[in-house]
Amino acid sequence: MQREHWGSRFGFIMAAAGSAVGLGNIWKFPYLAGSEGGGAFLIIYLAMVATIGFSAMIAEISIGRHAQLDPIGAFRKTAGGGWTLFGVLAILTPFVILSFYSVVGGWTIAYIVKSVQLMAGTVSEAGHADQFGQLVSSPAEPIVYHAIFMGLTMLIVLKGITGGIEQASKVLMPVLFVLLLVLVGRALTLPGAMKGVEFLLAPDFSKVNGSMISAALGQAFFSLSLGMGALITYGSYVNPDANIRSSAGWILSLDTLVAVLAGLIIMPAVFAFGMDPGAGPGLTFITLPAVFEAMPAGAFFQTIFFVMLTIAAITSSISLLNIPVAWLCDEKGMSRSTATIAVGVVTFALGVPSSLAMGVWGDVHFFGMNFFDLLSYLTDTYALPLGGIGSCLVAGWVAYDKMSLEVTNNGSAPFALLTVWKWICRVVAPLAILWIMANMTIWA
Ligand code: PHE
Secondary structure, eight states: OOOOOOSOHHHHHHHHHHHHSSHIIIIIHHHHHHHTTBHHHHHHHHHHIIIIIHHHHHHHHHHHHHHTSOHHHHHHHHTOGGGHHHHHHHHHHHHHHHHHHHHHHHHHHHHHHHHHHHHHTSSOOOOHHHHHHHHHHSSSHHHHHHHHHHHHHHHHHHTOIIIIIIHHHHHHHHHHHHHHHHHHHHHHTSTTHHHHHHHHHSBOGGGOOHHHHHHHHHHHHHHTTOSSSHHHHHHTTSOTTSOHHHHHHHHHHHHHHHHHHHHHHHHHHHHHTTOOTTOTTHIIIIIHHHHHHTSTTHHHHHHHHHHHHHHHHHHHHHHHHHHHHHHHHHHHOOOHHHHHHHHHHHHHHHHHHHHHTTTTTTTOOBTTBOHHHHHHHHIIIIIHHHHHHHHHHIIIIITHHHHHHHHTTTTTSOOTTHHHHHHIIIIIHHHHHHHHHHHHHHHO
16 A cells, blocks of 8 residues: 655644644743753753754654654664664653653643633632642543543544644644744733743853753653654655755754743743742643733633643644554554554553542652653653664664665755764764763662
8 A cells, every 4th residue: 555645845844843842842841941040951952952853853754754664664674673672662652651641631621621711700710739739639530631632632643644643733833833922922021021031041051960961852852752753653654855854954943943932931921920930840730820810811811822732732642642553554454543543542541540640649659759750751761762862873873874865865965964964873862862861860
C-alpha cells in the first residue's frame, strides 16, 4: 500500500509545530524560567535548541523519511541489529508520556468549563489553590476529563494523517497563535507589566549551574518533541522533495516563539498583580486564575487562555498517540481504527493511577515519588535523552551516508553546515546528553 504523505509543506510544519508546541511551552517553560533564573535560563535554553535540538530534529525527520516507516521499522531499516532497541524505546516512551499528558490535558478542559461558568456568573471565585487541589485530588472528576481529552485525541488520530492530524493542525495552530497574541497584548498593557518582561529577559548569570543546564536540555527535548518516535513518525510522511532543514528550522522557531510568548503572557501578568513568579507547576492553574480574577473581564481572558492551552495540548497528544498506532499499522497489519482504539484505551488506563496519585493514591510512593512524578521523571531523565542519543548516533555514524543524502535531498539541496551537523550528531550531542543525564540523576 502507498504510504500516506502530508498534503502540503505547510500542513507538515503545522502538524510538527503542533506536536512541539504543547503543555511544555505554556505550562512548563514559564515556571522553569521563573524558578531557574529568568533570562539566563532563556539564553542557555536557546543555545541548546539551536545546536543539539536542531541537529537531533534533522536527524529524526531524516530517519523517518528515509525509512517511510514507524520508529521500530525505521531503526531496523536504517541501522538494524541492536539499534532496533531504540525503536522499541521510541514506541514505549510515548505510551507513558501520553498517559500522564492526557491527565493534565484533562485539567485544561476542566478549567475551560470553570472559566465559562465564571463568565456566566454561575460560580464564584474562591481560594484558587483549594479549587485546583480539589479538582486534581478528587477521585472521579479528573478521570472523566482525562477520558474526554483522550477521546478527542483518538477522534483526530482515527481520521488518519492528512484527513485527521494535518487538517486539525492546519486549523488549530493558527487559532492558537491568534489567541496567544490577544493574551500577549492584554498582559503587556497591564500596569507594571515591564517588571515581568525584565524578569523573563534580563539574564542573571550567577544562577547558571549544572542543574539549570540539565533542566534546559531536558526541557528542549521535551518541548521540541525529540527523543522518541514523534518526529521520526511524522518524518515518515514527509515528501521526498521537501527540504528537511528548513522545515526543522520553522518547527523549532515556532516552538521557541510560543514558549517566549507564553512567558510574556504569564510573567507580566504575575508581576502586575504582585504574585510569585517562582510558584512552580501551580503557576498556570493557581496563580494565573488569581491574576485573571483581579483583571477587568478576567473570566473572558481566562477562557481564552485555557482554550489555547487545550489546543496546544491536543495537537501534541495526537502526535504521541500516532506513534504506537503507526507501528501497529505498519508492522502488525492492523487497521488504523483498531490500532487507535486499542492504544487509546490502554493509555487511558495507564493514566488512571497518575490521576489518582494526586489524591487518594498520593501516599503510594516509588523511589520517593508518586506515580505521576515517577513517570514524568523516568521519561524526562532517561527515556528522552537516551532516545535522542540513539537518533544522533544512527544519523551521525551508523547510517551517515544514507542520512547525508536524505538531509541534502540526494545532493540537490546542499547544506553548508553538513559537517557541523555530522559532528554534533556524532560527538557533541551524545556526550552533552550523557553528561546531563548523569547530572540529572545526581541532582534529582
Ligand atoms: N512537545 C510537547 C510539549 O511541549 C510534548 C511532546 C513530547 C509531544 C514528545 C510529543 C512528543 O508539550
